[in-house]
Amino acid sequence: MGKRKLLLIFLGCTISFILWPAAVIAQQPVQKEGAVGLESVLEKDSILIGDQVWWQMSLPKDSWKDKKIETATFPDPPFDVTEGIEALSRLKLDSVIRRRRVENITAKILITSFDSGSYQLPHMPVYLTKKDGTTDTLWFKGPDLYVNTIPIDTTSYEPYGIKPQMRYPVTWTELLTMAAGLLVLTGVVLLLIQIVKRRRDNLPIFGLGKPKDPPHVAALKVLKAIKEQELWKKQKAKPYYTLLTDTLRLYLKGRWGIQAMEQTSAEMLASLRSEQSKDALLTEEVLGKLSSMLTTGDLAKFAKYTPSHDENEEALLKAIHFVVHTVVKEEEETKEE
Numbered sequence: 001m002g003k004r005k006l007l008l009i010f011l012g013c014t015i016s017f018i019l020w021p022a023a024v025i026a027q028q029p030v031q032k033e034g035a036v037g038l039e040s041v042l043e044k045d046s047i048l049i050g051d052q053v054w055w056q057m058s059l060p061k062d063s064w065k066d067k068k069i070e071t072a073t074f075p076d077p078p079f080d081v082t083e084g085i086e087a088l089s090r091l092k093l094d095s096v097i098r099r100r101r102v103e104n105i106t107a108k109i110l111i112t113s114f115d116s117g118s119y120q121l122p123h124m125p126v127y128l129t130k131k132d133g134t135t136d137t138l139w140f141k142g143p144d145l146y147v148n149t150i151p152i153d154t155t156s157y158e159p160y161g162i163k164p165q166m167r168y169p170v171t172w173t174e175l176l177t178m179a180a181g182l183l184v185l186t187g188v189v190l191l192l193i194q195i196v197k198r199r200r201d202n203l204p205i206f207g208l209g210k211p212k213d214p215p216h217v218a219a220l221k222v223l224k225a226i227k228e229q230e231l232w233k234k235q236k237a238k239p240y241y242t243l244l245t246d247t248l249r250l251y252l253k254g255r256w257g258i259q260a261m262e263q264t265s266a267e268m269l270a271s272l273r274s275e276q277s278k279d280a281l282l283t284e285e286v287l288g289k290l291s292s293m294l295t296t297g298d299l300a301k302f303a304k305y306t307p308s309h310d311e312n313e314e315a316l317l318k319a320i321h322f323v324v325h326t327v328v329k330e331e332e333e334t335k336e337e
Helices: 002-027 172-200 215-229 237-256 265-274 284-302 309-324 329-336
Strands: 046-048 052-058 068-071 079-082 085-087 092-098 101-112 117-120 124-129 135-140 144-148
Touching (some): 215 309
Antiparallel strands (some): 052 101, 092 101, 117 144, 124 135
């Protein structure tokens, strides 16, 4: 009996020893497939001493649904991620949203190194906390980072200097392009000058301007229109005589160069009398009729005098008489041609 009991106890201990690891494993939390060994990437796998690079970890799509994302807790930067690698920022989350839907979530951290060599970055955890309080841990594999030193000139043992900017020879295509651009710019400037000049002279921008009528032709056109429309019957005396005298003032400027628009009636007559010695057409008869017309006009414009229709028509005829009898022979020949 004693041997039998010892045998049973031995068998019981053996079985317990065999089953105990399985029981321990069964009590540990079960991790979802794919939650361990996720890949992380660097913007570039090699840098120079002192350069900075982002270490990025992309969460599996939709793994964050109905879960709170938490990252590992680190001290304030800068801090050592591993020996020789220094973090310049905290591990922060960045998301991409399209059409109001989260498409991607990335955890990233900015790192650098001041020692050359090859480094294996540590695994980095990201925690997904469910509503019931349980947490899934996503482990991202740490990639390899190569930190290179500045190249040294082995002949002088000095760092290579900054290379000067390369200068390429100027080609014919570039020269022709610059010449064409200069020609276009010159043409635009000349065109603007021409436009301003012709606009200032009241000429059309393109083409030849309409030739001006001789002074007597321009004056007679206006006086003829006044006569055909019988404006003295349709207008009051003041605007009628203003139109008559202004027409004659313009004629004086074109015919003798007298700035009559700025003169009174008396000054106009005085300017014409100063031209008598040089112009035989300015007879006393011509100037007398002009003086009579101007006097009637001044009374109508400034003395509130109301001339009769006959006086108004006679004033128009005197204005026409003055223009017709002071036309020079050259102007007459031009008119006949």
